[in-house]
Amino acid sequence: SKSAAGGVTLTPTLPALRGTAKSTFSYKVKVANDSAEDALFNLTADVPEGFQTRFKQGYGAEEITGLPVKAGASADLTFEVVPPRSVEAGRYPIALQVADANNKASTKLSLEVTGQPQIHMVGPQDRLSGSAVAGGDTSYNFTVANTGSAPVTDVTLSSSPPQGWKVTYQPENIASLAPDGKQEVNVTIHPSERAIAGDYDYQERFIDLGK
DSSP: OEETTTTEEEEOOOSSSEEEETTOOOEEEEEEEEEOEEEEEEEEEEOOOOEEEEETTOOSSOSSSSEEEEEOOEEEEEEEEOOTTTOOOOOEEEEEEEOSSSSSEEEEEEEEEEEOOOOEOOOOGOOOOOOOOTTSSEEEEEEEEEEESSEEEEEEEEEETTTTTEEEESEEEEEOOOOOOOTEEEEEEEETTTTTSSSEEEEEEEEEEOO
């Protein structure tokens, strides 16, 4: 994965990276100045729309726009790419360029964004509240939705109700949900017979056992 022209060479350590939409893709590139003069290379990159880029010297933390390299020497460059959170899963091409008044070079890189599931539970008419009678069963139809970009498998539903209450689900397990998939779930709430009138909170949990 080398690209050279006019006395400068770019050598990426790992030209293809993989991560999620929340990842920062960090490329390590060696910039070799094969010319007879010291150079200050300007740094640019071609990335898909919405992607952000950062250049750093070596393993430093400060961002740079130019990289000085002495004649016959080389310098390490860290090139970071941050995709937008809304990016779709897929492989994206990246092009890195360095240039000064006399020399220029470019190298092709790529990043692969893997899908990521995201589960939400929506109540009837988009509400997450309701009423129930002490000692009796009250049922609600909820919707479990996968709004992410990858399938989710082996989902188990559970809850943390007030002491003495019971909450059951039908079904309790969801084998799989594709992206944009939905599953209707019947939630039955049985308050304690000793429950007094008032407002009560409980938390529902999703356990994703998929690999």
